[in-house]
Amino acid sequence: MAIDDTDEFGLSSSDEADLLNIEAIGSSNGKRKNEDVDVYDPKRVRVEPASAAGLAIANKILKERFGMNGFRLKQEPAIGRLLDGGSSVVVFPTGGGKSLCYQVPALCFRYVDEQQGIRQGPAESGITLVVSPLIALMKDQVDALKRRGISAAVMDSTKTKEEHLQTVDAMRNGTLDLLYCAPERLNNEGFVSSMANVKGGVRLLAIDEAHCISEWGHAFRPDYLKVARFAKEIEAERVVCLTATATPHVAEDVCKAFDIPQSGLFRTTTFRSNLHLHAQAFETKKESYPKLRMFLKSFPGSTIIYVTLQKQAEELAEQLRSHKFKARHFHAGMKTEEKMACQDDFMSSDNLIIVATIAFGMGIDKANIRNVIHYDIPRSLEGYSQEIGRAGRDGLESRCMLYLCAEDYHIRESFARGELPSKASVANLLKEVFSTKPTPAPESHIQGNLYQQSKQYDIKVNTLNNIYAQLELRFRLLRATTPKYTKYTFKRLRPFDWDKSTAGKAVQNHAKLAKTVYTIDVDAAATTSGLSRHNIVRKLNDWHESSIIDLQSSGVVNIYRVEKNWPPAPEEQQRIVDDLYKDLEFREQQALQRMHEVTALVTGESCFAYSLAKHFGDALPDGAVECGQCTWCEKHKAVEKIEPPSRGWDSAAFFKILEAVPDRDDPRYLARIAFGITSPRVTQARLSGHKIFGSMEDQDFMTLLNAFTKVCEK
CATH class of the missing domain: 3.40.50.300 (P-loop containing nucleotide triphosphate hydrolases)
Structure with a gap:
């Protein structure tokens, strides 16, 4: 399933051509003109008070x-x-x-x-x-x-x-x-x-x-x-x-x-007096959909409806259009031109409904958004606060509705559980890292292909980035430097044999043609010609920008400079594995706790606005404890807390998973399959479309993990 849980940050990959050293921007000696510059210290500023x-x-x-x-x-x-x-x-x-x-x-x-x-x-x-x-x-x-x-x-x-x-x-x-x-x-x-x-x-x-x-x-x-x-x-x-x-x-x-x-x-205060915070609870989406339609008819105007899955954004928008609502979908999987057209329509319209993942909204400076609806449980109170903050920036009355549905808990828990790999995976990853021999001094670099390591060790790339960052910042073993691409291919658009420069000749000598596509080993071209890798990459990009070739680069490899004696002693390596894994487990619990905080806000016996302000260390104006316009304040009755229906242990489903998946090296891998959590290994094995995937999603995840652990230990 396509999930936009991190789409609020539209990350771009590091482009080696763009990462070539910028020529010296400073003065020729590399020093600033003002020689009395202090090292950054907020306690010792060098400018006089304005x-x-x-x-x-x-x-x-x-x-x-x-x-x-x-x-x-x-x-x-x-x-x-x-x-x-x-x-x-x-x-x-x-x-x-x-x-x-x-x-x-x-x-x-x-x-x-x-x-x-x-x-x-x-x-x-x-x-x-x-x-x-x-x-x-x-x-x-x-x-x-x-x-x-x-x-x-x-x-x-x-x-x-x-x-x-x-x-x-x-x-x-x-x-x-x-x-x-x-x-x-x-x-x-x-x-x-x-x-x-x-x-x-x-x-x-x-x-x-x-x-x-x-x-x-x-x-x-x-x-x-x-x-x-x-x-x-x-x-x-x-x-x-x-x-x-x-x-x-x-x-x-x-x-x-x-x-x-x-x-x-x-x-400044998080409280916005023009926002009416409401919530309703349902067992299923089927129950909530008529209420959503009724809400949209009662409160027309520019509206954002937040969902979690890309497919859900498309399907709900289509459902609304079938009921004569003016609705469009938006998610990170769309083409850039589609997203731009969608945003432009929303900005120019006063009655368009956008059904979107959290990929939508950042930087949308539209003052007259009348409604923000969470059709799924928000990922956190911070996310909820940020998203409802997009409503009513013109100061006029606006409404924020949250539909609490029992079906949503599984998706949110999947997010939380999905980031934590097994401890064995982390240990094996670090074993590879610590056994990597650095390049000769003075560079002393090691490199890591996070894409390959993600698949090999069943660790998501976000988690891999976190692990490497901890090795860098917490343990001070490495220092990330400029990454590079491992594969360069291009199609010839115009002749380039006229380029007699050293770099041009190096590219021509090392470019190998297969049908219509050339492949070049940049490192080999650099070594043979006596040029730097940067010179070869620069030449390729010059040709690309001059429409001589159509260049494609792929396979980003992260480069790290070794900062200490390498590798760490065996006992130190084990301590690092233990400390890193404790940190990852803590993050999993944090993510679960954030989901529960959202539920507690709308099912608690207190004002929504007051509870939200309290979470951020804030308060309502004049020391008030009620806003007077949220669901609690209007009814003084808590929204019913709906728990997902549970059923007894399904032995048949459990053994079908064991029968379909012979691997016994990682119980968390098996638990993920049972619960319906994707991972690099699950994707590689093509199991996310198998009937066993998610077949035990109504079970407690830790119960599943313990059951599969016993099987693997045998």
Whole structure:
């Protein structure tokens, strides 16, 4: 089944052509012009306080460049702290204007510098670097900034060589105000070096979706753990971390990562008085569907209906259209042009219903969304809060409905259980990693093909990334560097034998033709010609961009520099396996707990808005304990908690699984098949379409795991 559980972050793969070292952006000696630059330390900022003068400039820029008459929420004090040289953590609700908290300061720095006489010339004004996992949103923001005459760019793998060089020139010339990039780019050593030497320095490092830093957060991303280290390496003057969903524990984690005191935390209330929070419980989807239709007829207007599965988005949209509703579906599996058309229709319509996975909504700046409906159980209270926050940004009355259905629990538990591999899988993976011999010094690199390791050890790629990140950050054994592709193929569009350059000859000598497609061993071409791998890749991409060849690259291999004596001692290796697995087990329990927190919110005997605010360390206005307009406040009767129907142990189904799957090396693999959880090994064995797959989904997962464990031990 196609699941969009991580589609809110549209990740792009690292493109080796794009990851070639950017030519020195800084001065020729690799040092910044201002020699008194301190290493990044939020307690020791080198700029003088901007105070009232800086805020006056900020308000002027807000009006002239963004067309707004004044700041709202706590934008002004957060921006003021940044202009004073301090770092901030900004926790505003969805649609609360977080982006302005770095976009306005980015434009202020030139004026503040001129007032203080700190720098001379535009090339010394530095840049604001924005790290965000939302590729589509970054591009949308850059386009919007450019329309306002603001110099901004995205550094990603979709850029042509010309676009890439234009961005580099803009940084070199001091004409670029904001540069956006994904967190994965921080593994690119060339990029890190360039940012450390950019003229004028990185004045502000903005980290969007900063809750991804926290291991307690609902969307923890290993690459985000590296941002704090990156901030020190590039000597960023100040940092602003932004998120819409941070519990007190998560906010504390983010502050701690960047050594930001509580005075630098700017949090506003999550409560929105114009949102009516409602919930209903049902045994089956069949029961809830008539209620959904009735709701949509009663409350017309622009509506988002969130579901979990891609197929479900398509089917529900079709059902609604059959009942004369204007509805479309949206999910990550659609083509880009289809998704863009869907978003455009939604933005221009006042009555379109979008049935979508969580892939939809990030960056949708539509003020008049009247309804947000969760047709499935949200993945967490943080996700629920973020998604309902897209309704009623115009301040008008809007409704948020959650349909609690017993059928949904299985899908949510599958997500939680699906990320945890068996301990034997983790041990075998690390055995391979630790037995890998590094390349000769001084490089001392090892490499890992995460795609192959995922299949070989039955570990999902997200979990593999987490394991490698822990080896890097927690155990300090490795350091991720620029990844590379292992396979390059191309079709010839025009002759290239005229290219007599050393790199051109190397490609011609090593390119092997099979029918209409050439394959080239880039490493062999580099070794034979005496050129670097980068030179060969650069030549291939030059030909591709000149329409001489149609180039395809695949097989990303991650490269890691060994940081300590290698390999670790046997007893240390075992300790690492034990510690890593405990961490993975804890994450599984966290995911299960988040599902239960959502259920508890709507089935508890208290106001929905009050309970949600309490979860985020917040409160209702004037100390109120009821909003007066949620399901609890209207009825003072708890929504019934619906449990999935259970049945006795199905021995017949159990033995059919054992009969169909002869493997006895991993009980978790067998339990996943029984429960209906996909994994790399399940997919490789083509069992997800077998009748035994999910045949025991109504059983307790741990009971299944224990039963299969006994069989495997025999």
